Each structure stands twice: as C-alpha cells, then as structure tokens.
Amino acid sequence: MYHAGDPSLFGVVIMTENRLGADRRMTNTGTTRPTTHRDGGQRPGEVWGEATSAFNRWLEGESAGLDDLVAVMTPVLWHVVRAYRLPQEAAEDVVQTTWLALVRRRASIADPAAVGGWLTTTARREAWRVSGASSKTMPVADEDLAPRLPDQKSAESIAVEHDTKHRLWAAVEGLPERCRRLLRVVAFENRPDYARLATDLDMPVGSIGPTRGRCLAKLRVALAQTGEF
C-alpha cells in the first residue's frame, strides 16, 4: 500500500529539520510530499477532510462516496487497530466490523465532519473488545507481529549500511511497548479521545498527555542516537 515512491522522504524531513536548526521547528513538512495519492502518507488533516466529503457524497446517494470513504480511511483504521496487538486476520476483521457499523449506524453521525473520529473510535472500541477477549486464549500476540518486524541482526546490519529508513524503524521499535502503541494511535488519529485511550492502555486518564510527552522525548533521543540528527 505504501507507495509514496520516495524513501528519500525521510531524508527530506531530516535534512529540512537540520537546516531549520534547534529553535525553528518545522511546521509544514507536508509541502515536500505529493498530495494526490490516498493510501498512506497523507497528513491527518487531509484524510479527515476527504473522509467528510466522501461521506457527504454517499449520504447524497452516490455509492462511489462510500468507496472513496473506505479507501481513505481503511489504512488509518488498520494502523490504529494494529496498535492493539491484534494479529493480521483479527485486525482486518475489526476494520470490516467498523465499516459494517458505519453502514448500519450512519444516521447516528450527526456531524459529517466527525465521521473520521467516529470511525477511529468505533475501531478502537472494537479492537479493545476483541483484544480483551482474545488475550485470555492468546497470552502473547507479539509473535504474530514478529514476521513483519526486522530482527535485531538485520537492524544492525542495515544500520551499518546507513539505511535511514531502517534506523528510524529501529528507533521506534526500541521504544517501550506502551510508547509504541500510544504513539501509533496518536500519529494516525486526528484528536484521539484520551479517556478511551486511558482505558485501553490501562493508564490513568491524566497521565496520557504526560506519557505521550515522555514517549516523544524518548523517540527524539532514540532518533538522535541513530546519528542521523
């Protein structure tokens, strides 16, 4: 699905960041990226706007609107659901249940601008339910993720090859699990509901903000240690 076609994007982001220096934070990385492709790589703001317009077209009776809404939001839902440690098939089932719920409950979405948030919230609720149900029979879901992850050896060897993409992956992958899950949800969602996140991650609601800050700080340090920054 990822076909931004430019692994160099990481490099662009990083170089721009370095040029701007420590005190002038980058505010518009989006300008370095094509905006036409829809599956992956969009800034969340673009995704939500497209989702709303597609939802409206569907409500107006245009079935292509539903197709477009599914195309725009399915990758976002996938990433949010995968943060719940669900194996591929279970994660896909949760995404599908979310779409069936949208079709069945469309009339309960009073504000079309909120359709993106409605979808991610519904998906997280379902993922939480399914992961809770399955954790009794599947104590460790991490092995399901393992085939997709680079192992330590390959991460090291790739680091030697100065492969920026894999260094970034290793930096993210090296974070504590709770940080990885929280940051993945926050990165793909527009404005995640902290109360819900707190329940899902088994944390007090007041600690989500500070934890996110600490996780971002850890990531900042980890990225710095890659030598790329």
Added chain:
Amino acid sequence: MSEMSRESLLEVVRRVYEEQDPPAEDLVPRMQAAAAFADSDLDLELMLLVERSTELVGARGGTAYTLRFVHGETDLLLRVAVEGELSRVDGWIVPPEPMTVRAIPGEQPRSHDTLVSDGGRFVLTDLPVGQIQIRLEPHDLERPAFATPTFDL
C-alpha cells in the same frame, strides 16, 4: 542535536508504520466490497405485510392509513398520512431496539434516514408520494437488516 517538533516526530512514526506494517495490498478493495454489500439490498430479509387499514379521508382532504409488517419477533406499525405531494410516516417498532430506519423512495437515490427512539418510535417527514421501501438496520451487527416490501404512499 536539533530538536524535532512533535509533529515531525509523529510524522516519523506514521512513516515508519506505513513502511513496516502496511495493510495488505487488497484490504481496501475487500473492505469496499464488504461495505457496498452491507449498503445494498442484497442480503435484506423481507418483512411480511399482515394488516392494512382502510384509507381514512381527513377533514382537509388528506388521507391516512396504517400498515403492519412483521419479521420474526419484530413488529413494525406504520401510520401514513398523505397531504398533497408529501407524506409523513409515524412508525413504531416492537420490541424496540437501536436501529437506523431508512425510507427509500422509488426513483430517488437519496434515502431519508432516522433513528429509532428508546421507545421504538420514529418519524419520517416530507416523503415524496409514490413507491417507497422502509429498511430497518439493527445497530447490533449480528442481526440481519430487514425491509418492508415496496409499497405506495
């Protein structure tokens, strides 16, 4: 070392996961098919019309009548009031359950949607006269969606 902003850090997180754990290539078309199927009338179960009252002519020339449909344990009572080119449908679902009600006029692509109240009531106003179908879509995804046969308002 340069300080990365929150947004650029989250951008890295997004990029990393898009690269390392993307959805399956065919996930979008599969989800499009599933959503389109749920949105279609292909798996609708039909309700049975069991009663229709005689038409009552109101004082101001409008007409009203009642219809009763059943499907399994669910009863759907409709009171249809026609006034000129438009009609109003008051519905009552027994036993009540959370549902989306969609009135689909014969020739229009756009449906008239509403929710069932806790007491099982719903109202659809400004429906065009002519052929119409009422679909009931339970919010409980385990339950099938069902619909009345097409009838004339």
